[in-house]
Amino acid sequence: MDNNKIKVLxxxxxxxSGSTILARILGQIDGFFHGGELRTIWVDGLKPNGLCGCGVLVRECPIWKAICDRAFGGIDKIDPPEITRLQRSSEPRTQEVLLAKFLPNARSKLKSRLENYHAILDKLYRAIxxxxxxxxxxxxxxxxxxxYALSMMPGIDLYIIHLxxxxxxxxxxxxxxxxKGLGTYTIRDNSLGWNIRNLVTESLSRTVSGKYLRLFYEDFAAKPKLAIQQILNLLEEQPSQLPFASENEVRLGISHSVFGNPNRTDSGTITIKxxxxxxxxxDKSDRTTVTTLTFPLLLKYGYFRVMGDR
Incomplete structure (x- = not known):
């Protein structure tokens, strides 16, 4: 890796799909920092009641205060609504990533559109x-x-886990x-979103050639320690110790995740299953609907096996 580049997993x-617990485990490894869903820091992390994974408000967390001081001269100097508007006007939509593969000069046009947003992200990741x-x-x-936006930043050495x-x-x-009244996707939206998100993520394998790993939640849950080792091999990182008490038990300490699943605040030894x-x-009818709408990728990803599902 170029010493001037920041390695981002x-x-x-x-x-x-289990991304929070996977990221939590990785964040326990020496030399790794789990920032959470950093894309949402402007909307969710820095809102008045935005909670850090360490249990205090992001705005009051010593780690995030130090990061924001280094990047922007202080949290109060950040204008979250303005950055959110910039993000929404410049960040490529999911479908745009696919189109960029086929339209001439699409990537260079996107990079130009992202210039101001990239400048902010560079400050954020470099400060972290x-x-x-x-x-x-x-x-x-x-x-x-x-x-895809991160992949166009010269200061980022991007690795992708396709979960x-x-x-x-x-x-x-x-x-x-x-x-629970927490908002959701309908059965149809889940199915179509799952199709699109996976197809587009898969297309990124060519963007980050040699730095992409496909990982199934079911395989991770069955053998979490092996899955973490596969990721470390991809990164060419070999830490002296992993946070596992056994093959399926992991020790979780404090995290500084700005947003994600509520389990990002859990700590102690937990069993991955x-x-x-x-x-x-x-529901049987819902199962039939999802299976029908996602059938080609279910087949491609091996979710149909003799004597049952994956």
Whole structure:
């Protein structure tokens, strides 16, 4: 790696696929810093009640205060609404990433459009790198459009983990959030979003040639220690110690994630195990709908095997 570049490990895929716990484990490794879903720091992290993974407000967290001081001269100097407007007007949409592969000069035009936004992101990631002293920044923002934007930054050495989970499982997980009044995707939206997000993330494998790894949630849940080692091999990082108490038990300490799944605040020793409740509880008609709408990729990703699903 060029010593002037910042190594960023980006987790991309559809929501409810285990990205938070995967990123949490990686963040426990010496030299790794888990920043959470950094794409949303302007909207969610820096809002008045935005909570850091360490349990205090992001605005009051000593780590984030130091980062914002280094990057922007202080949190109060940041204008989140203005940066959000800039982000929305310049960050490539998911579909644009695919089109950029086929339209002449599309990437260079996008890079020009992103110039001002890139300048802000460069300050943010460089400050994280300098304040935390980390070798690897773990970002589980999930959106491939944001990953594509990062790939165009000369100061970023980008690695992508393409995290895939059975869409029937994600559909069930979103439905449980709906029951709790937390907002969700419909069965149809989940299916179409899962298709698009995975297709576009897969296309990024050519953008970051040799720095892309496809990882299935089901394989990670079955053998988490092996999955982490595969990621470390991709990064060419070999830490002296991993945060595992056993093959499936991991020790989680404090994180400084700016946004993500509520379990980002959990600590202590936890057991990683497959969550397949959807196989018993997902409504039959919903299961049929998801399977029909995602069938080509379900087949491609090996979710149909002799004697049952993956």
């Amino acid at each position: 980006y987790i991309s895929g559809w929501g409810r 790198y300098e304040v935390t002293g980390s070798r690897v920044i773990v970002d589980d923002s999930n959106h491939p459009g944001y990953a 895939i989970r059975d869409p029937r499982a994600t559909a069930y997980s979103w439905s449980q959030r709906q029951k 497959l969550d397949d409740e959807w196989k018993r509880k997902l």
